[in-house]
Amino acid sequence: MYPVNLILDDKPCVVIGGGHVALRKVEGLLEAKAKVTVISPMLVNELTNMVQNNLIIWKEKYYETGDLDGFELAICAVGEENASKQIWADAHKARILINVVDKLPLCDFALPAKIRRGDLLVTFSTNGKSPALSRYLRCRMEKEFDDTYALWLDRLSILRNEAIAKLPTSNDREIFWRSALSDEVMLLVQQKKYDEAEGAIKNAINSFRPQS
Known part of the structure; x- marks a missing residue:
């Protein structure tokens, strides 16, 4: 599959x-x-x-x-x-x-069984072997995926465009996001402190130095 x-x-x-x-x-x-x-x-x-x-x-x-x-x-x-x-x-x-x-x-x-929150789509698949298990896993995770990440995704899409404009290559952007979208930033998101999380990403974009 x-x-x-x-x-x-x-x-x-x-x-x-x-x-x-x-x-x-x-x-x-x-x-x-x-x-x-x-x-x-x-x-x-x-x-x-x-x-x-x-x-x-x-x-x-x-x-x-x-x-x-x-x-x-x-x-x-x-x-x-x-x-x-x-x-x-x-x-x-x-x-x-x-x-x-x-x-x-x-x-x-x-x-697959799915959880949809705005543009955020989370799926669960068993390669067709047990749709019942997929549904069970979806039900277990629905509380975890409320609208928190969907609201952050809307902001993150704008930040992504800013990163594309300022970081010259796809390799630079990949390196950047691996470090910028850190556990610390995501903890702010989970606490719904979106402005602080967004500020951290913007600071990271402005301070990022491309790889030589």
């Missing part, structure tokens, strides 16, 4: 299936700002509400070959083996990334 985070902003994605499993997959895609279409003859109430609120597009039908045309990513949540295999085969023929729920051999990617 090679870990990546797909950038799906405004990308057309499709979920085949209209049940509660499909609902969870749709919610995840919407969090990633994808444009979501659902193919299913029926929908659970939550998905129906999303259609009525123009959050997703609904094709009220059973899946047919050709329905994947125009999409960049597909999730199959129909739960019927023959249909799942056909959808998987169609996706591979069209070179579309696909995840078939609970059928790892038919997946191009696995969907």
